[in-house]
Amino acid sequence: MFPVPQSNSSILTRDEILYYLTTRQPVHERLFVSPLLEREQVGDTSVDLRLGHHFLVSQPSRLGVLDLIDLHNEGKGILSDNYREVRIPYGQFFTLHPASSVRVGTLEYLGIPYDLQGIVTLRASFSDLPIVANVAQVHPGHKGIVTLSLTSNAEFSIRLYPGARMAELQLQRLDPCIAKPRKSRYHRMTKPVSTRLYEDRDLSYLGPTVEPIIIGFATTIAAGRTTAVGHLLDMHGFTFLSLADVLKSEAIARGIPTRREELQRLGTELRQLHGPAYLAEKFRTDPKWLSSKSALVIVDSFKNEAEVKEFRKQKRFTLLGIDAPEELRWERVRSRRRQGDPETYADFQYQDRVDRGLSGDAHGQQLERLLAIADRVIMNHGTVEAFLAQVDKAVADLLHPSLTIDG
Amino acid sequence: MLDGTTDGRPNSKLELDIVEHYISSVAHKIQVLKKKIEDMYQPAHASASAATLAEILKRILSRFFDELKSLREEIETQPVEDTLRQVQTIHLVNSAIVPALVEAMRMAYSNSPIASIVEAYQEIANLVQYGTQTIIHPTWDYNASFDEIIADLKAMTGSLGRETGQAIFSGAPLSFVIITYPIAEQEMVLRQACMAHEVGHFIYLTERLAGQLMDRPLFDEVDRMQIETSVRTQQSVENKDRLLKEANTLAGEIVSYWLREIAADFFGVCVLGPAYLLAFADVSFTQRYSIPVKLHRTHPPVQLRKEIMGGLVEEFYLAPIRSGQGHRRLEATEERVFGTVCDWIHYLVQSDLEQFTNIDSAPDIPPQVVESIYAGLKRACQRVVASLKQNYPEHPKAQKWFCTTRDVVDALELQALLSAGLTPTQLYSDAGRDPSFAAVMNSGWFHFIYARQDYQYFGSDGYEPHWDDVRDSYVSLQNLIAKAVESLQFKKEFQRRKGVSGATKQQ
Numbered sequence: 082m083f084p085v086p087q088s089n090s091s092i093l094t095r096d097e098i099l100y101y102l103t104t105r106q107p108v109h110e111r112l113f114v115s116p117l118l119e120r121e122q123v124g125d126t127s128v129d130l131r132l133g134h135h136f137l138v139s140q141p142s143r144l145g146v147l148d149l150i151d152l153h154n155e156g157k158g159i160l161s162d163n164y165r166e167v168r169i170p171y172g173q174f175f176t177l178h179p180a181s182s183v184r185v186g187t188l189e190y191l192g193i194p195y196d197l198q199g200i201v202t203l204r205a206s207f208s209d210l211p212i213v214a215n216v217a218q219v220h221p222g223h224k225g226i227v228t229l230s231l232t233s234n235a236e237f238s239i240r241l242y243p244g245a246r247m248a249e250l251q252l253q254r255l256d257p258c259i260a261k262p263r264k265s266r267y268h269r270m271t272k273p274v275s276t277r278l279y280e281d282r283d284l285s286y287l288g289p290t291v292e293p294i295i296i297g298f299a300t301t302i303a304a305g306r307t308t309a310v311g312h313l314l315d316m317h318g319f320t321f322l323s324l325a326d327v328l329k330s331e332a333i334a335r336g337i338p339t340r341r342e343e344l345q346r347l348g349t350e351l352r353q354l355h356g357p358a359y360l361a362e363k364f365r366t367d368p369k370w371l372s373s374k375s376a377l378v379i380v381d382s383f384k385n386e387a388e389v390k391e392f393r394k395q396k397r398f399t400l401l402g403i404d405a406p407e408e409l410r411w412e413r414v415r416s417r418r419r420q421g422d423p424e425t426y427a428d429f430q431y432q433d434r435v436d437r438g439l440s441g442d443a444h445g446q447q448l449e450r451l452l453a454i455a456d457r458v459i460m461n462h463g464t465v466e467a468f469l470a471q472v473d474k475a476v477a478d479l480l481h482p483s484l485t486i487d488g
Numbered sequence: 489m490l491d492g493t494t495d496g497r498p499n500s501k502l503e504l505d506i507v508e509h510y511i512s513s514v515a516h517k518i519q520v521l522k523k524k525i526e527d528m529y530q531p532a533h534a535s536a537s538a539a540t541l542a543e544i545l546k547r548i549l550s551r552f553f554d555e556l557k558s559l560r561e562e563i564e565t566q567p568v569e570d571t572l573r574q575v576q577t578i579h580l581v582n583s584a585i586v587p588a589l590v591e592a593m594r595m596a597y598s599n600s601p602i603a604s605i606v607e608a609y610q611e612i613a614n615l616v617q618y619g620t621q622t623i624i625h626p627t628w629d630y631n632a633s634f635d636e637i638i639a640d641l642k643a644m645t646g647s648l649g650r651e652t653g654q655a656i657f658s659g660a661p662l663s664f665v666i667i668t669y670p671i672a673e674q675e676m677v678l679r680q681a682c683m684a685h686e687v688g689h690f691i692y693l694t695e696r697l698a699g700q701l702m703d704r705p706l707f708d709e710v711d712r713m714q715i716e717t718s719v720r721t722q723q724s725v726e727n728k729d730r731l732l733k734e735a736n737t738l739a740g741e742i743v744s745y746w747l748r749e750i751a752a753d754f755f756g757v758c759v760l761g762p763a764y765l766l767a768f769a770d771v772s773f774t775q776r777y778s779i780p781v782k783l784h785r786t787h788p789p790v791q792l793r794k795e796i797m798g799g800l801v802e803e804f805y806l807a808p809i810r811s812g813q814g815h816r817r818l819e820a821t822e823e824r825v826f827g828t829v830c831d832w833i834h835y836l837v838q839s840d841l842e843q844f845t846n847i848d849s850a851p852d853i854p855p856q857v858v859e860s861i862y863a864g865l866k867r868a869c870q871r872v873v874a875s876l877k878q879n880y881p882e883h884p885k886a887q888k889w890f891c892t893t894r895d896v897v898d899a900l901e902l903q904a905l906l907s908a909g910l911t912p913t914q915l916y917s918d919a920g921r922d923p924s925f926a927a928v929m930n931s932g933w934f935h936f937i938y939a940r941q942d943y944q945y946f947g948s949d950g951y952e953p954h955w956d957d958v959r960d961s962y963v964s965l966q967n968l969i970a971k972a973v974e975s976l977q978f979k980k981e982f983q984r985r986k987g988v989s990g991a992t993k994q995q
Contacts, residue, residue: 108904115913116975118982134974168603171981188978190971192910224909226971244982269909269964271971 093252113192127249135272137184153284174240182232186273196258211235222262225270299451300403303413305461325382352444357387384446402455601970677966681767688755761891763929798837822900891926899930906935911972932969
């Protein structure tokens with residue numbers, strides 16, 4: 082049960098406003114309006130506010146649709162192309178064209194005490210002009226300018242001058258006052274900003290669920306993984322993530338070199354210690370993965386069947402295997418001279434055997450097994466063009482039908 | 489309009505008529521140029537990179553200079569006397585180039601916090617030479633060259649302009665001064681205090697102090713003997729005559745450069761008080777912009793500059809306030825801030841003493857001799873400062889822009905507003921009075937230093953330890969200062985025009 086409210090809230094009159102502006106102690110409990118160019122700005126029940134120097138102009142947009150969920154996911158970047166900021170010096174003007182809008186800050190920087198709140202509207206004289214403005218609420222404890230959104234309904238252009246008394250602030254006393262007001266996201270602004278609606282966290286719960294298409298890669302050494310991944314990133318806009326990143330981070334943390342041999346050993350050790358699906362589980366809780374909003378994802382470096390099982394929990398996961406004859410792969414290793422590659426054929430054969438899991442260790446690499454359970458295996462023993470054509474076909478099969486939207 | 493009285497401008501009715509006629513004939517071309525600039529100009533968004541801003545300005549300027557060069561050629565082919573031709577050139581520069589440069593600068597910095605700061609420096613430069621436009625040219629570093637613009641200007645003006653050092657171009661009868669400033673610093677409003685140094689160069693030139701100071705016996709026997717004595721005591725040195733000659737040459741060469749830097753620092757302190765020293769030290773501590781701390785040929789060692797500035801700040805501001813000579817007594821809170829700032833300044837001046845001996849521009853001279861040169865030069869620079877102190881406060885214009893003890897005490901009071909998240913533009917204990925530019929800049933520095941030392945005192949509205957990491961939070965202090973300067977400029981211009989308008993109505 083809430084007690085019966087006993088509010089003594091009231092609109093401030095001129096004398097009260099002046100008291101709040103000049104006399105009240107301590108200073109941080111005063112009403113702060115700076116610069117207050119003339120005392121005449123204080124009216125019977127309001128304070129006139131002036132246009133500031135900075136205008137945020139909306140530009141013709143390339144966006145066909147502004148989707149609030151996209152706005153939330155992609156942040157202010159999605160809006161940055163749609164606004165440009167212009168500073169108009171004293172004595173010059175901003176032209177508001179017909180049927181256009183602009184966001185402009187007040188010249189005055191406000192400091193509102195905890196026991197006041199305000200409403201900023203167009204002055205009555207301006208309401209006769211074909212301009213519409215938003216009604217801005219100024220919360221208790223607010224510090225900063227107030228941003229006005231002006232839209233012209235006129236059939237002619239209107240010139241706006243910094244310093245023009247265009248708005249008025251009406252103040253209301255709150256009794257009892259707010260003990261500890263929450264700070265707004267527009268706190269301490271000195272220039273107009275575009276909306277920060279994208280900070281609304283609940284937007285992420287409101288849109289349709291998009292289940293990403295994930296292609297897992299299980300490839301033997303020098304089978305053509307880099308070529309395939311590069312092609313998919315360029316042509317289809319996939320996001321690339323790798324299970325090996327988890328392994329590399331662990332290796333770096335332990336001060337272990339990140340060569341293939343050491344990583345193979347570390348991977349086996351981690352699976353023995355934490356379970357065969359450890360790398361996949363760790364990966365799926367990694368902020369990089371969780372924050373990925375892409376609908377098309379490549380996850381590289383599957384080595385163990387348990388890792389694949391973990392990812393099979395995703396609705397649209399496909400494991401793509403890539404292999405090639407051993408001699409051909411050894412030729413590629415020799416010709417590419419990549420750091421960390423085996424230097425002798427014997428080393429290559431050894432690492433390949435470990436990778437394929439021919440030792441039968443359940444916690445080690447199991448590429449042979451993965452190639453057996455893969456949804457599709459591509460043999461890369463022809464030309465690059467032929468190989469990429471096979472990759473394209475595999476992806477095309479996955480992309481059609483298009484995204485399933487569960488809603 | 490020409491008034492016929494300004495230096496280098498026409499002084500006869502006939503010449504005025506001819507020039508007016510000529511100017512009116514090219515007026516439409518100037519309008520066309522302005523239109524072209526507007527067409528080319530894509531407003532620099534606040535988030536545009538330094539490279540983008542610099543590129544925009546470069547494009548605007550190069551286009552302008554190309555067009556103006558052709559106008560200059562037209563002037564050259566006119567059948568007029570040489571004197572009149574020069575007058576036309578000057579007028580063309582002042583009526584076309586200067587507005588173009590000012591406009592280009594305004595465009596480049598239009599949405600940056602620096603815009604209002606530049607207006608404040610513009611006012612200072614105007615006090616020295618009426619009508620002077622201060623053009624802040626964005627560059628990459630404090631010592632960046634601006635040869636391209638200089639070359640274009642020289643092509644236009646012949647020998648009219650003067651290049652003075654690395655960061656300033658000036659010279660009557662041209663009505664502008666170009667100051668280069670690193671574009672990457674444009675958001676660092678508190679550091680803009682350093683720009684007072686460049687304005688100081690302009691004052692040093694305009695007031696012809698260079699000549700006055702050089703005439704004084706700065707390199708007199710005292711300094712020479714100091715070096716000579718040091719050379720004699722170096723038993724291991726074989727060729728003393730050669731060494732002495734080299735040392736004297738080096739000392740003379742260096743002092744001639746150092747004088748203007750010390751003089752510019754002097755004006756920096758005079759204009760902004762402690763804020764100038766604090767900004768200078770902040771910049772010099774930043775690796776990227778560190779001015780070489782060796783015995784540098786063009787700039788005095790940082791430590792020497794800090795010592796001299798520290799002495800000035802102490803003498804002009806701190807000591808009078810400490811002894812109660814400010815315009816009022818400090819409140820308890822302000823005393824605490826004042827103490828913290830004093831400690832910080834003391835620390836800045838005392839730190840990094842060992843940097844003196846890092847000398848690589850004079851490798852053949854023994855360290856002891858270099859120490860001696862340093863000591864001699866230090867005395868010479870101190871004498872420059874003494875000379876400036878003696879002469880300058882009596883200058884009729886000085887009182888209009890010098891930072892006073894009152895400004896510093898105001899700054900201590902205004903710092904409390906900043907700590908409450910408000911702009912330092914209201915002096916609540918003295919209604920109706922506005923703070924000065926110096927008071928606002930000092931309040932920002934005082935808040936920055938005090939809150940860093942004791943941030944808990946002001947709770948969450950004061951300085952927070954993560955400010956250095958979180959850009960938005962750090963920027964908020966800079967924005968408050970920029971907003972305050974902007975408000976002050978607006979109010980000043982508003983009152984001026986209101987006054988003029990009121991007077992006209994009365995008449």
